[in-house]
Every structure is written in structure tokens, then in C-alpha cells.
Amino acid sequence: MLSRQAFRSIRAAAPKRAIAPRAPVRSYAAAAAAQDVKPPIAVFGLDGTYASALYTAAVKSSAIDPTARALTNLGQVLAKDAKLTSILSTPTLSDADKSAIVGELQKQAGVSNETVKNFLETLAENNRLGILPGIVDKFSQIMSAARGEVELKITSAQQLDSKTLSRLETAVSKSQYVGAGKKLKVTNEVNPDVLGGLVVEIGDRTIDLSVSSKIAKLNKLLTDTL
Structure with a gap:
């Protein structure tokens, strides 16, 4: 769990640099409509848009199973730490904070999938880490329909x-x-x-x-x- 002390340690240890610029939200949200692959069901809201785009990206990269496992693990991490959701929604997070949080999320959830790594970094870059719980839920709905x-x-x-x-x-x-x-x-x-x-x-x-x-x-x- 990310306790206050742990978060302070992460913040102190985080490299004092911004997350390297990646393709902005267009690579996940706006580009979803341009993909040939479409989710089996429509999910709505901003979190639904991101979840749909992640599904599309995972199918395109032949990484749907590891992506689904990573999202399940992320959901379990979020469910265990009530403070974490609050931290993710903090509007004043610096780029160093975001980088540290993304790294800790990847570590705790055992994320080795490049698709999910890139996705989390994109969320951080676009100040959307706060909707991660909703994305996990919507992605689960999409996967249930696909199965x-x-x-x-x-x-x-x-x-x-x-x-x-x-x-x-x-x-x-x-x-x-x-x-x-x-x-x-x-x-x-x-x-x-x-x-x-x-x-x-x-x-x-x-x-x-x-x-x-x-x-x-x-x-x-x-x-x-x-």
C-alpha cells in the first residue's frame, strides 16, 4: 500500500525531470476511432474512451492477454489502498511525482507489458491518472464482453x-x-x-x-x- 511515508519517499527519490514527451492523448483517445479493431461493446465517459483505446492498442499489438492481466493487477492494487486513488487525483502533482507514481504502480502490479507501461505514462502526461480506477472497471467490462x-x-x-x-x-x-x-x-x-x-x-x-x-x-x- 502507498502510505503517506512511502509516498514521501517516492517523491524524494523521484528523478527531477519531467516524463519524456510521448505521443499525446491522440495516441490512445482520439486515435481509437481510426483503428480497424473495435471493442465488442461501447463504454462511455472519458474513462470509457481510454479503456476502449487501450483495448484497441492491445489487440493491435497482440498483447490483449498480458494487458488484461496487468489491468486486473492494477485494479487489485487500487482496491487495497484507498489513499492511492486520492493521490492519483491530486491536481498539483509535479512531473517528478507522476513519474514516481507510475513507476510504483508498475512495480506493485508487476507490469512488464510495454502497452500498459506506455498507457500509464500517457495518462500521467495528460493529467488523467485520477480516472485510472474507472478505466480498470470499463476495461474489465470490455474484456467480459470479448470473452x-x-x-x-x-x-x-x-x-x-x-x-x-x-x-x-x-x-x-x-x-x-x-x-x-x-x-x-x-x-x-x-x-x-x-x-x-x-x-x-x-x-x-x-x-x-x-x-x-x-x-x-x-x-x-x-x-x-x-
Whole structure:
């Protein structure tokens, strides 16, 4: 994790020079539309533009798998350090700060992929490091679509065991909500507010089987009746 002390050490050790000029944002954002390769789905926002451009660049350089692994690792690094996102969004970072942060990100995430290295440096050069968490999320969405995955998010009051998750996955995979040839990407989120039961989200569909939902419906029925 990048503690305050670690960040100070990085800042002190950083070379006192600007990041060497690279092709500006046109090499990732504006150039995306000019590429023959297109992402399988459209993702929106500035972070979506960068994520789409990175996907295009990775496919063009035959580095899509190592790029996907690097982005997954970056996402894990960001998730572990809440202070890091705040640091990335600091508007007063010097070029030396940015260079040090990019180097530390590459080190912690084990980034050896030149496509991702260049991408991170381009983000730093264009003062866009602050949107890196969003880029990681949008890139994950693109990769899921490219792999033919359908996201199955199960929200429960308590963590479900692997056997229960496996049974739910099997049942949903045979349903009309999952197209032929598609694979389920299963995640289990815990939310005590559901009280009991489940909230199942399959792609853009939601099936609310929670106790809290049933209570809300009962309260509405009683209110309307009275």
C-alpha cells in the first residue's frame, strides 16, 4: 500500500525531470476511432474512451492477454489502498511525482507489458491518472464482453458458500437469461440490508427475491389499503 511515508519517499527519490514527451492523448483517445479493431461493446465517459483505446492498442499489438492481466493487477492494487486513488487525483502533482507514481504502480502490479507501461505514462502526461480506477472497471467490462461472459451478481445478507454459488450458477446458466455460448462471471456481494433471500442480477436484468423487498411490498399494500 502507498502510505503517506512511502509516498514521501517516492517523491524524494523521484528523478527531477519531467516524463519524456510521448505521443499525446491522440495516441490512445482520439486515435481509437481510426483503428480497424473495435471493442465488442461501447463504454462511455472519458474513462470509457481510454479503456476502449487501450483495448484497441492491445489487440493491435497482440498483447490483449498480458494487458488484461496487468489491468486486473492494477485494479487489485487500487482496491487495497484507498489513499492511492486520492493521490492519483491530486491536481498539483509535479512531473517528478507522476513519474514516481507510475513507476510504483508498475512495480506493485508487476507490469512488464510495454502497452500498459506506455498507457500509464500517457495518462500521467495528460493529467488523467485520477480516472485510472474507472478505466480498470470499463476495461474489465470490455474484456467480459470479448470473452462472451455474462455477469451474474448475487447479493445476499451473508456470504454464500461455494456449493450454494455453484448451484445458483448451474440453475441460471440453463435459464433463458443466458444466451447460447455465453459464460457466467459470478460474484457474490454482501449487503445486510437485504435481510434474507437474494437479489440476482444477470446482465441488465434484476430479480429481487430479498426479504427486504417483500417487506417493502407488504408495507406499500398496507399503506394503499389504509
